[in-house]
Amino acid sequence: MADGRLAGPVRVVGTGLLGTSIALGLRARDIDVTLDDVSPTHVRLAVDLGAGRPASGADAPQLIVVCVPPDVTATVVARELAAFPEALVTDVASVKLAVLDELRASGADVERYIGSHPLAGRERGGPLAARADLFVGRPWVVAAHDAISYRRAGAIDDLILDLGAVLVEMTPEEHDRGVALVSHVPQVVSSLMARRFIEAPSAAVNLAGQGVRDVTRVAASDPDLWVQILGANAAPVREVLLAYRDDLDRFIDALADPEAPGARRRVAEELGGGNVGVARLPGKHGTDKRFTTIVVMVDDRPGQLARLLAEIGEIGVNLEDLRLEHAPGIQVGLAEVQVLPEAAAHLTEELATRGWRIAG
């Protein structure tokens, strides 16, 4: 670890989506990676993907990254700390305090442990979904605690930077409250919304549009994984849900008599608060006002969208984002093209000149 850089080997325990993606990212920087998993099939698959070499008894890893389900994270971290008494161990579980508490309670050597959490993922799991660039530009939290020295923790920082992620330092408590708010509670809210459709008439669910599809998209997530996450972060999640329920109760009360004095104002305040809250979220989709959207009608045939994008390229405008929408069974689509505001008027004019139908 000369110059503070990772010299490896890095041992990755658990070759699912996150473990294999980490390993692929490290291999892309020529760092020696050894792979271990309870499933020999997963290890072979990860090796075939170029994620590293199978772990052997002769390995002397400097850094160990535990990428196993939240339920077993502390147990595996403790085992790794004991098996490799010189190594620094981290994990990537999406809750941090429960793991640290369990390690402390078990008497593990937490002077060599520091938890972390990359805020990255995909709808699919497993080594086949892994990508070397999964963490590029994404936040990666390092959950600092007092028992580990600054010098020792440096290797984790190197790992994160090597993978192109954005290092974020937080205490385990801050982390767990943060993900309760922006990840765990949104999952619950979405799942409970989607539950309402189970027994609804088909005629009703068939009225669904893009809004409700967005609200309930994450309700398709794996319940097994989420039971572990929510169980391990129950107190912070419950705290946010209680505040959410207070708002919901006020809302339900206001709707009991919407013509009562103050009822409409209360509803307006709750909805207006939603405007303010959503504007605080980072990211391109939906709420980001940095770009201007131009909607272009595109025939739903091979080559049409390509022609549009080729012409946008010819016009010399960079596409910041793009989304294609079309109605089922209809031979026309709408390409929502996001560009810098200063390029929008020029692009709209040029596209119209070239015969494109601009829909907004």
Next chain:
Amino acid sequence: MADGRLAGPVRVVGTGLLGTSIALGLRARDIDVTLDDVSPTHVRLAVDLGAGRPASGADAPQLIVVCVPPDVTATVVARELAAFPEALVTDVASVKLAVLDELRASGADVERYIGSHPLAGRERGGPLAARADLFVGRPWVVAAHDAISYRRAGAIDDLILDLGAVLVEMTPEEHDRGVALVSHVPQVVSSLMARRFIEAPSAAVNLAGQGVRDVTRVAASDPDLWVQILGANAAPVREVLLAYRDDLDRFIDALADPEAPGARRRVAEELGGGNVGVARLPGKHGTDKRFTTIVVMVDDRPGQLARLLAEIGEIGVNLEDLRLEHAPGIQVGLAEVQVLPEAAAHLTEELATRGWRIAG
């Protein structure tokens, strides 16, 4: 109205997004359209867009479409029924029973009124956001009631079919319960979630990813409009919210002691129910399993995405849907390309041969 087709003139009252879009769609089929609005500026704008001609005292409309905010819909419909004693009148408000009840209570001639509701919209409003194809392939509910004859209501059906929408017949009560479930309650759930971010630490909201952005996208909607909608549909919305709150209460209870017997099972059941519910929603995005997604890495430079799509066209595969994602400040994007499952293997192989990096 020979052959049961609209022969016009059709009078459109209210030239916002919906009214102007309806007018544009009818003009595209050469139907005579007259336009009226409390704002002369909006009328002039709609006329300039080619949506029809300004209304005049000499007009004898056969069909009147009222496209004004929900709060004033019944008042304007009653006025139109009185002013044009031969015309059939419809409206497009997103609640149906409240309008009909108000008309009945006011003694309006509901034998010539039938409410309707196109399930279409955009994030932006106003005549400038209007599109002739706004309703193509979208459900459009006709809220049948006993006082109007089948023969008389036929002109509404023609209007809907002329605009390319999918006609759905429901009672006003069925409609209002349906939209409470798939539109109004998702709006509330999303807004209340987003409210939680108002006072959150920046470090926490900065951990947000695509999941929470999807859940809270509609929280950016206009509170003024939604206060009217929720006020007019309070009882059905409240009923769904009460059932939602029951689930939420059970969830909060289970999290009070996640290690208690049965607690995890209850959490798993709530989340699993979300899986079942979301699978019932129609539409392409997120939950639709009809297509296979191929993720291709694309440099964030003009022309690169165009080149990808041109090559997909050359390979002869039709793109069913496409979404571009990239991390802020990073010079690489991920194009999520959806194609028919039978085309996926061929496309993946051909793209790899042409040097594209397939990320999943």
